[in-house]
Amino acid sequence: MNYSIYAESTPNPAVMKFVSNRILIAENMEILTVEDAKQMPLAAAIFNFPFVKGLFISGNFIAITKNADVKWDDIAMQLRIFITDFLNKEGVVVKELKTIKKVGKKKEQETLNFSEMEQKIADILDEYIRPAVESDGGFISLRSFENGVVSVVLKGACSGCPSSSLTLKQGIESLLKQRFPEKIKNVVAYEE
Incomplete structure (x- = not known):
């Protein structure tokens, strides 16, 4: 074919x-x-x-x-x-x-020794956020969760996108705050 x-x-x-x-x-x-x-x-x-x-x-x-x-x-x-x-x-x-350096493999995330809370956040990103981000030509993965701040890595079309801050705040942050009230304070993009 x-x-x-x-x-x-x-x-x-x-x-x-x-x-x-x-x-x-x-x-x-x-x-x-x-x-x-x-x-x-x-x-x-x-x-x-x-x-x-x-x-x-x-x-x-x-x-x-x-x-x-x-x-x-x-x-x-x-x-x-x-x-x-x-x-x-x-x-x-x-x-x-x-x-070749691979970006954001699920196995790579699992080897980061995520805490239970980080794994829950990673699972939500995988299930609800990643499909939408990939449909726009991008990729997202959890980097860390510390003191209420979720740090994510953005790749592809998401990197440098003018609407990525809107996606982070209105999409990802609101979903995570909804799922984990009082645990999530902020979602930020980690620049590599």
């Missing part, structure tokens, strides 16, 4: 989501430099476009961050055709998964 790609806008005006009819990768990966893309032929090829600032690949999509010098109207079709052709000819998204 050939790959078919369509472009989808995200709440972040600097990021466009390119969605495939097939799974591209089982992990979540953020690629911010050509160096990061060494074992990822598709990502390395996309970085050849001078306007590409970063990529986030998860499941069946690639979220591409562009610089401010170009408009999506001028480049989205070019990228969509390029990705489709590359996948149908090369078909290689990742050469060797072992050597």
